[in-house]
Amino acid sequence: MKKFKTILVLAVVLMILSVTACANQENTPNETADIKTNLVMGYTTEPEGLDPHRTAAASTFTVTNNIYDTLVGVAPDWELIPRLAKDWTLSEDGMEITFDLRDDVSFHNGRKMTAKDVEYSFNRLKDAESPRARDYANIIKIEVLNDNTIKFITETLDVELLKNFAYPWAAVVPEEAQADLKTKPVGTGAFTLKEWVPQQHLTLQRNENYYSDKAKLETVKLVLIPDATSMMASFQLGDLDIVPLTGDQVTMVENKSEYKVISEPMNAVQIMSLNTKNPILANEKVRQAMAMAINKDEVIDASMFGYGDKIGSHLPPTSPDYFDTNDVIEYNPEKAKELLKEAGYENGFDVRLSLPKNYQLHVDAGQVIADQLSKIGINAKIEIIEWGTWLSDVYGAKNFDMTVVGHTGRLDAYAFLSRYKSTSNDYISLTTGEVDELLERALQELDGDKRKEIYKDIQVILAEKLPAIYLQTPRTMLALQKNVDGMQIFPLDYYDFKEVYFTE
Amino acid sequence: MLKYVLNRVKSSLVILLVVSMITFFVLMIIPGNPAQLILGTDATAEAIEDLRIAMGLDRPYYQQYLGWLLDLLKFDLGTSYIYGEAVTSLIIRAIPVTFSIAVFAMLIATITALFFGILSAVKKDSIIDYFSRSIMQLGTAIPSFWIGMVFIVYFGLRLKWFPISGFVPISSSFAGFLKSIALPAIVLAIGETGTLLRIVRSSMLDSLKQDYMDAARIKGLNKWKIYMKYALRGALIAPVTIIGMQFAKLAGGTVVVETIFALPGIGRLVLTAVERRDIVLLQGLVMFITTTVIFITLMVDLLIMTINPRIKSVERGE
Numbered sequence: 034m035k036k037f038k039t040i041l042v043l044a045v046v047l048m049i050l051s052v053t054a055c056a057n058q059e060n061t062p063n064e065t066a067d068i069k070t071n072l073v074m075g076y077t078t079e080p081e082g083l084d085p086h087r088t089a090a091a092s093t094f095t096v097t098n099n100i101y102d103t104l105v106g107v108a109p110d111w112e113l114i115p116r117l118a119k120d121w122t123l124s125e126d127g128m129e130i131t132f133d134l135r136d137d138v139s140f141h142n143g144r145k146m147t148a149k150d151v152e153y154s155f156n157r158l159k160d161a162e163s164p165r166a167r168d169y170a171n172i173i174k175i176e177v178l179n180d181n182t183i184k185f186i187t188e189t190l191d192v193e194l195l196k197n198f199a200y201p202w203a204a205v206v207p208e209e210a211q212a213d214l215k216t217k218p219v220g221t222g223a224f225t226l227k228e229w230v231p232q233q234h235l236t237l238q239r240n241e242n243y244y245s246d247k248a249k250l251e252t253v254k255l256v257l258i259p260d261a262t263s264m265m266a267s268f269q270l271g272d273l274d275i276v277p278l279t280g281d282q283v284t285m286v287e288n289k290s291e292y293k294v295i296s297e298p299m300n301a302v303q304i305m306s307l308n309t310k311n312p313i314l315a316n317e318k319v320r321q322a323m324a325m326a327i328n329k330d331e332v333i334d335a336s337m338f339g340y341g342d343k344i345g346s347h348l349p350p351t352s353p354d355y356f357d358t359n360d361v362i363e364y365n366p367e368k369a370k371e372l373l374k375e376a377g378y379e380n381g382f383d384v385r386l387s388l389p390k391n392y393q394l395h396v397d398a399g400q401v402i403a404d405q406l407s408k409i410g411i412n413a414k415i416e417i418i419e420w421g422t423w424l425s426d427v428y429g430a431k432n433f434d435m436t437v438v439g440h441t442g443r444l445d446a447y448a449f450l451s452r453y454k455s456t457s458n459d460y461i462s463l464t465t466g467e468v469d470e471l472l473e474r475a476l477q478e479l480d481g482d483k484r485k486e487i488y489k490d491i492q493v494i495l496a497e498k499l500p501a502i503y504l505q506t507p508r509t510m511l512a513l514q515k516n517v518d519g520m521q522i523f524p525l526d527y528y529d530f531k532e533v534y535f536t537e
Numbered sequence: 538m539l540k541y542v543l544n545r546v547k548s549s550l551v552i553l554l555v556v557s558m559i560t561f562f563v564l565m566i567i568p569g570n571p572a573q574l575i576l577g578t579d580a581t582a583e584a585i586e587d588l589r590i591a592m593g594l595d596r597p598y599y600q601q602y603l604g605w606l607l608d609l610l611k612f613d614l615g616t617s618y619i620y621g622e623a624v625t626s627l628i629i630r631a632i633p634v635t636f637s638i639a640v641f642a643m644l645i646a647t648i649t650a651l652f653f654g655i656l657s658a659v660k661k662d663s664i665i666d667y668f669s670r671s672i673m674q675l676g677t678a679i680p681s682f683w684i685g686m687v688f689i690v691y692f693g694l695r696l697k698w699f700p701i702s703g704f705v706p707i708s709s710s711f712a713g714f715l716k717s718i719a720l721p722a723i724v725l726a727i728g729e730t731g732t733l734l735r736i737v738r739s740s741m742l743d744s745l746k747q748d749y750m751d752a753a754r755i756k757g758l759n760k761w762k763i764y765m766k767y768a769l770r771g772a773l774i775a776p777v778t779i780i781g782m783q784f785a786k787l788a789g790g791t792v793v794v795e796t797i798f799a800l801p802g803i804g805r806l807v808l809t810a811v812e813r814r815d816i817v818l819l820q821g822l823v824m825f826i827t828t829t830v831i832f833i834t835l836m837v838d839l840l841i842m843t844i845n846p847r848i849k850s851v852e853r854g855e
Contacts (some may be wrong), residue, residue, distance in 0.1 A: 050588070081619045081813070082576070089577030161587045164576040207573060214623035231620045232801030232809070258799040262686055266694045266701045391812065421569025421814050428578055429570070440578075493672050 056075070069535040070251040072517070074275040074528075075264045080235070082215035085204040089164040091441070091526045094201035096255065098527035099237055100141075101204030101220030103197060104132055104151065107444060109234055109297075109521045111353055113199055113493045117146070117221065127190050127479055132198075136180045138244045142209045148183040151175075154205045165202050168448075190477050192484065193445035201527050202446070221234065223248040223531040233257060237530065249519070249534035274517050274535075278510035280338025286512045297350050297522040298342055298509040301441035302449075303395065304501040305402060306461045311434050313384065318376035320499040324362045325369035326409045327402055329454035333505050336397040341505035347440070347449055349397025349506040351524065354446035354488040358496035358503075369409045385434040388415060389423040389514050395437040398504060402437065431460050437504070442527060446488045449478055453491075453500060461500050468494055538842075545838070549831045553824070560820035560823045561602050564816050570594075574814045575618065592618075605820065607624075609671030614821035619813050624821035627806060631790075634704045635802035637718050638794070639787035642725035647780055649730050654737025655754070659744060659764055669734060678732030685724045685797040692720060721798045727792060729783045735775050737768035774845055788833065789826040 081090035087099045106116035108183035139147040150174045159169045159446040171194075174186040187194060197203060218226050220245070224237035237253040258264040261279055268276045269285075278286070278294065286292040307323075309315045333341040342350050345358030373379060388399040396417060403413040413435065419428070427433040443449050452459035455466035466489050475491070477482040495505070509522050519532040589595055593604070608615060649672075657669035693701040697750030697752040699720050702790035705713035743752070745768050753763045803822065810819040 079619070079809070082621045088575065090575075138754065140726070161584060162591065166584055188750055230801075231617075231622060232631065232805055256703065256799075257801075259796045261799055263799055265701050266689050270694060270697070270701060272701070297646075419569060420812075421567075421571070421574045424573045424578070425569050429573060504604060 034502060067199065068537060069516075070249070071254065072250050072252070072274050072530065072533060072535075073254045073256060073272065075258045075267060075273045075277070076255045077259055077261070077264070077277065079231065080229075082092065083218040083229070083492065084214035085202045086154070086165075086206070087215065091210055094233060094525075094527045096237075096528075097204065097218065097220075098201045098222075098525075099253070099530055100218045100222045101201075101222040101232075102222050103199055103201065103203050103205070105199040107199045109523055111351070111444065111524050113195060116199075117151075117205060118198075121195065123195070127192060127194075129184055129357060130194055131178070131182060131184045134183065135147050135244060136181050138221050139242055140210075140221055141219045142207065142210060143242075143294070144207060146205065146207075146221055149176040149180075149215065150207055150435065151183050151205050152177050153208045155203070157206070157211065162415060166198075168197060174428070175221050188251055191412055192476060192479055193447050193448075196444040196448075199525070201525060203209050206438035218472050224253065227252065246531075248531045250530060251529045253533075262384060265399040268512060268514075274514050275520060276512050277387045278512045280336075280340045280510075281463075282512075283340065284337065287479050291515050293513040293515055293517070294510060295513065295520065295522060296340065296508050298506045299441065299509045299525070300351060300443070300524040301439050302344055302347055302506055303336075303341075303437065303439045303504045304347065304461075305399075305437045305504060306433075307434055307435055307500040308433050308460075309464065309500065310431065311384070311416060313378065313382050314434060316378075317498065318372050319378060319505065320408065320502070321497075322369040322372035323406060324499055324502045325365045325372065326411070327504075328364050329404050329501060329504055331405070332398045332401050333507075335401040336394050338505045340508040340510060342508075344503045344506055345364055346496045347453070347501070348446055348488070348492060351506070352446060352449070354485055356489040356492045358492050361493065362499075366405075366409055373409060373411075378410075381412060383412045383414060386413040386415050386416050387427055387433045388422065388434040389436075389438060390417050391420045392439070395439065396506060400443075420456050427458050433460075441509075444524060447472065450488070450491055450495075452474075452497065457514065463495075463498065467498065467500075541842075542835075542839070545835050549835065556827045557606065557824060558602070561821055562604065564596055564820060565601075567813060571618075571814050571816055585759060609637060609824065614824070615817040617810075617818040618815045619809070619818075623658055624818050627818065628803070628821065629824050631803045631806050633706065634800050635790050635795070635804065636788060637707070637714070638722050638725060638800070638802065641718055641722035641782045642729060643721060643780060645726035646729040646733055646783070649726070650776070654734045655741055655764065656735075656736045658741035661742065662746050664789060670739065673731040673734050676727050676729075678731075679727065681724050681728050681791075682757055682793050682797060684727055685721070688720045688724060688822035689797070704800050704802075706758060715797075717800075719792045721789050721791075721800060722796055724797075725787060729787070732797065733776060733779055733783065736779050737772070740772035740775045741768060744768045747771065770844070774841055777844065778837060778840055781833055781840075785830040785833040810844065831852070840842070 078092040078235050080093040080096050081088045083093060083097055083100065085094065085101055088383050102117045104116060106114045106115050106117040106168060109271065116136055117136055117138060120133040122131050132144050134148055134151065140146055155169065155172065155175055156161065158164050159172065162319040171189060171191055172185050173188045176186070177182055205221060206214060207219055210217065221238055223340055225240050227236040227238035229235045234257060239248045239251050241247065243511045258267060261282065265278050265282050265285060267273045272535050281510045283294065286319065307314045307320055313319055329343045333343065338433045343359055344350065344359050348355045386399055386403055388396045391513055403415055427436050440449065451457060452461060453463045453474060454472055455462055457463050471487050471491050475484055475487040478487060511520065511522065513520060516535050516537045517533065518536050521529065523529060570585065570589065571594065572585045572592060576585055576588060593601060612625065616622065617627055617831060619625050623836040634848055651667040653672060657666040689701050692698045699716050703717060705717040707714040713768050750763065750768060753767050790802055790807055792804040792808050795802045796808065810822060
């Protein structure tokens, strides 16, 4: 017992001493006087493996966009720019697209990239195991003309075809490395993967053999910090150079000389989808009444602390084809009550509102909406469900009344809107077929202005018919230390660290 | 003694088998198709079905279970879907994190609880006793996520004494290691001290009332010698059992504290596996945690046997 006591006392003394000893140590600055080239960024969701052809997880593309390249790139202003392809030509009928590839590109394993690799990559993207196979099914033939020229032939005319070559999943990979891409990615990008320690960090290293201007940073370390408050504290301490920002945190970093905030509307829409198989929701007047009863500003305040833009239809305001439909149905709870009465639901009704638990943004929005609907007598019963359940029950089996969710990440209006086709079998398809013909025409219309008109018509129809109530486009926000420059927000949900640098 | 240990090991194996069955089938019947979850909202129905088959999820449940059990016997827990890495290596990497915090937290909690518990039992109804009882209440009542946040803001952000997040392995820097686990260990310790203190105090009070205490007093022994040598020894059984249970609980991972301090421990791994529906990873983790708990309980029972000779003789059947 005595011995035990002595050991115990010793242990305590030792522990207290060592903890205070380290506490008193001065924090040694980890950089020299030179300009920093090692960036540290916080992130909250780890990638789902690093194989761009085998996942649908946005968290993967955030990272892989820096490791792999696509044929075409996209600028922050949505313009398509050359990347692995120097140039491209579309055949007169619009059914064939030929890419002229760069001849100075090598994979990270040192092998030169040729048109054969592009062919292999797109076949891999189209095969059964790929979640994006459906998007590329229209490409029926890929012809390698020579080492640097490749031609894609489509089955039907798709005027938005080129955009499909800019998505981060349309990455070019070498066949010899394909089996292990999930953990050992090999691409042609400006960065290589240095290390990925699950649950801790992922480090990218500058590719010294990059074909174009090399990245300015030597390494980019993404550190996993799941809790937003801890993340902000680390940022304020200077341990992190860039952090994603939530609405409630903006005031902590805004207008402070040591930080910068950059923000852009996401390429996404938050909507409340309505199941028209429910006989009550099948009534157009009921849907309109609900839209009138919802105060979208309140929804944006509650879910994004005001950092969102109101929408009236299924396209984000940043889309080149966006048409402002916010005025089609205005917030007017009194008129909403009248409409409900006309529809025969003077005393309201009960309806389920399913909210995906993992997305606080949608849960918050849903709770405000339920409250607003209660004011016109509609009793929305909130069911908070797991994302897995949402996918299988709501999205898959279409067993729902109403749900709040986001749809993201496409460059062309068609990809956003095609789910409303009566044959799309989507959970919010317009089964009445009102937009079928317009969508068909949009895809065949080579004249950009005329196409824009068609998309405008579709947006107006959706704003009136309301297969969903369109809520907002939330903003992407990043906080940067003041010495970080060159970081941009893109229309696609990824980061690009190639142009990022420290000013001091 | 050996016979007793063997018996316990045998019953532990049965428990593990039952737990493995329950885990496996519960995970199988929870709603949501893992293939759909992985492929998201853009995949075709055929792609989802293909992936389901590729993951082996189309086989009958019992076949999947037996296959998994056979691998388990070879210590192969399968490959995590999201990380593409062996589940065993993911767990092995998380063990030092969780165990270090658990050990330090229990060390702090035990020392505090013994110190105040004994004092407050000996000086019952004194100021010290009231103070200890307040600690009990506070420790149990304050939620760990809140105290964690307060610590981060005060000791991390304001005073800059400790890093806010992340884990430094003992191999890379001992000082860094201690600093990285200090705050989370203290937060966990605060949560466990209250319960433990209460047990120490009541066992000690109980022990002080025993007849042999009077005998010792009459014998004229030194007051503190009586407390420490006779009373405490008799009072230790319940606290040791509780310490074992608390340690087993912490060793199974502490989701809240690991999340707040961004520590790559078992708790975070469990949470990730649940959130992203990485069933293989989750099954492996549940088996690991169960084994740990069973092992620690066995160790505690053996320890109690050595502390208390009465139990030893009963178990021996003497």
